[in-house]
Amino acid sequence: MRSVRARAATGATLVVAVALIAAGAAVLLSLRANLIDQTELQAEVVAREVAAQIAVDVPFDxxxxxxxxxxxxxVVGEDGRVVAVSEKLExxxxxxxDQVTPRSPGPAPSGDDNDGDGDGDDDDPGRGEVSxxxxxxxxxxxxxDGESADYRFAAIEATSGAARTYTVHAGAPMATEQDAVGTVRDAMLVGLPLLLAVVGxxxxxVTRRALRPVEGIRSEMAAITRSEDLSRRVPEPASRDEVARLARTTNETLAALEASVERQRRFVADASHELRSPIASLRTQLExxxxxxxxxxxxxxVEDTVRLQQLAADLLLLARxxxxxxxxxxxxxxxVLLREEVAQRAGDRIPVEVxxxxxxxVAGSRNQLARLVGNLLDNAQRHAATSVTASVRAEAGRIVLAVADDGSGVPEQERERIFERFVRLDDARSRDEGGAGLGLAIARDVARRHGGTLTVARSASGGALFELTLPQAPPEGS
Structure with missing residues (x-):
């Protein structure tokens, strides 16, 4: 059964069937027990009535x-003789x-001659009792009378005035119990399949109706796959159930995928544009x-070749x-990483104070973190007026590396945009003096890959303050 509807219908039918069979068995057992109790009560009443007559020495005939x-x-005596039976009992x-022919009771046991005349009879018998x-x-x-049936027999002992014990067996028919149980059983056997068919x-x-939006989502996803049009969206049901949440999540995934593909397309276009300039310049010079x-x-x-090499390295890192x-x-x-990067800039135009x-x-890749710190220092030195400061400190279980400059700073509305790829706020700046707009994008991606954050704010001197926050590595051996 590959269909969800078939599995759901079969499962529900099986569960209901088990429940109904268990409930039906319990009902039948309870009904049968109650009817047997009533039958036994009827038999007991008759047996006690007859036993009461024997207790007052009513003759058996x-x-x-x-x-x-x-x-x-x-009625059976203590010697096993049948002394009385109901009429027409065959x-x-x-x-x-199993005898049904009455016989006179035997002589009284020795010691039962209460009047002392030795005849075995009690001329002045006492009163018997019923057990x-x-x-x-x-x-x-x-x-x-020629009709055989099943009975429930009650056995009551009665003692006559002559101290003789008799057992009275009285029966009540089981036909009522058998008919009632049979009727209920037959009704269940007929009704159970019908009820199961209705449940299935x-x-x-219900399952078909519930899964109809899922089929709509599937068909739309298939159409999107065929057309490769990521701008399409699957239909969202008006309900608030799991299917509606699935549709919303699917649309969110499609939106994220569309944005990712669009970023990739822009990245390829911008990379092609950025590569074209140094390659064209280098070709012209060689020609x-x-x-x-x-x-x-x-x-x-040489400068164009170095620039081309750096750009290719940045693109490869972003791809990875x-x-x-x-x-x-x-x-x-x-x-240590910061000091090593600053030492390589000893002769730069703007010194860095550490x-x-x-x-x-911290835990991570030394090469990627070195690239991150180097990009932050390059950006600060490029935009600083007279000074660049860098620091490392611990703060609430995390490590903060801050790089600040005294340049013009970053406008507040542009503080997120500068981390996008190939974005340069100073459009008038020549490409030779500035970068390709990948340094800060690489820095933020590396920070995120290391479980950290990279933000920009205004420094105390009015320039830009970049803060890299990374989780501190646990002590060794912990």
Missing amino acids: RLDLPDDEERPVQ AISGTSS SDDPLFRSGSATV GVTWL VGAAHPELLDVPGA LDAGERPGANRVDPA TAADGLE
Whole structure:
């Protein structure tokens, strides 16, 4: 069953079937027990009535036995003789004797001659009694006037005035119980399949209606895949259930994918544009040098080659970051890293003043973090008027590396835009003096890959303040 609707309908039907079978069995057992209790009560009442007559020494041939053919009675003496049976009783089973022909009781046991005349009779008999114990119930059958049926027999002991003990077996028919249980069972056997069919059908229809929006989402996604048009969106149901949330999440994913593809397209277009300029310049210089060797600008060609190399390295790094390259788990000291980067700029136009706390470590890629710090220092030196300051400090379990300059700063409305790729706020600046607009984009991507953040604000001197926040590495061995 590959269909969700079929699995849901089958599962619901099976669950309901198990529940109904269990409930039906419990109902049948309870009904049967109640009816048997009523039958036993009827049999006990008849047995006690007959036992009460025996207790007052009513002769057996004068016992008032039920004339109801559905209430067979058998009286058995303690010697096993049947002394009385109800009229028209032809056969019986389930009692202490299967005899249905009454016989006179035997002589009284020795010691039972209460009048002392030795005749075995009690001329002045006392009053007998009926056992107060709960009767013994047995299932059996009896044939009355040619009709056989199942009965529930109650056995009551009675003691006559002559101290003789008799057992009265009185039966009540089981036909009522059997008919009632059979009727209920038959009704269940007929109704259960119908109810299960209704449950399965309703579940199928409800599931089909519930999954209809899912089919709409699937068909629209298939159309988007065929057309490669990421601007399309799947239909969102008006409900607030899981399907509606699935549709909204799918549309959010499509929007993010569309934005990612658009960024990729812009990236490719901008990269092509940025690469075209140094390549064209380098080609021009080489063509002029080939025609007129004395006019070859070697320093300019070298500068264009270096710029082209740096741009290619930046593009490759961004490609690796976009591909999800993990930074690794090396332990890096930001203070040492900062001092090494500053030492390489000893002869630069703007010096860098460093204030860094030692002994702090972060986990990540040393090369990527070095590129991040270098890009921040390059940006600060490019825009500073007279000074650049850099510091490393610990703050609430995290490490903050700050780079500030005294330049013109970054307008507040542009503080997020400068981290986009190929964005340069100073459009009048020549490309030779500035970068390609990838340094800060690379810096923020590296920061995010290391679980940190990179933000820009206004420095105390009025320029730009870039703050890199990274999680501090736990102590070694922890």
